[in-house]
Amino acid sequence: MKIKILASATQDLIDGYWFYEKQSEGLGSYFLDTLFSDIDSLAIYGGIHPKYYDKYHRLLSKRFPFAIYYRVENDIALVHAILDCRRNPAWIRKKLKTD
Numbered sequence: 001m002k003i004k005i006l007a008s009a010t011q012d013l014i015d016g017y018w019f020y021e022k023q024s025e026g027l028g029s030y031f032l033d034t035l036f037s038d039i040d041s042l043a044i045y046g047g048i049h050p051k052y053y054d055k056y057h058r059l060l061s062k063r064f065p066f067a068i069y070y071r072v073e074n075d076i077a078l079v080h081a082i083l084d085c086r087r088n089p090a091w092i093r094k095k096l097k098t099d
Helices: 007-023 027-040 089-097
Strands: 002-005 056-060 066-073 076-084
Touching: 002 007, 002 027, 007 027, 007 076, 027 066, 076 089
Parallel strands: 002 076
Antiparallel strands: 056 066, 066 076
């Protein structure tokens, strides 16, 4: 399965990078490495994760409190959002509905 990271998810990664980089130098890079590793796993496991908000599969990151929301279309995992699980669920729902 191929993986495509949409612009909205790319911005989520950038925001997460800067959040963690402000916490400790180098932590932002570790965040990106970890999340890209999680995203790469979709090539094998795409589509097996539970669905949330009626249409998005949700993959939880192994090291950070982030969730990767994606859809599978024509054997392509489309990553729509990468969101902090500590956020208000109403905010997450709204963010996914605007996508």
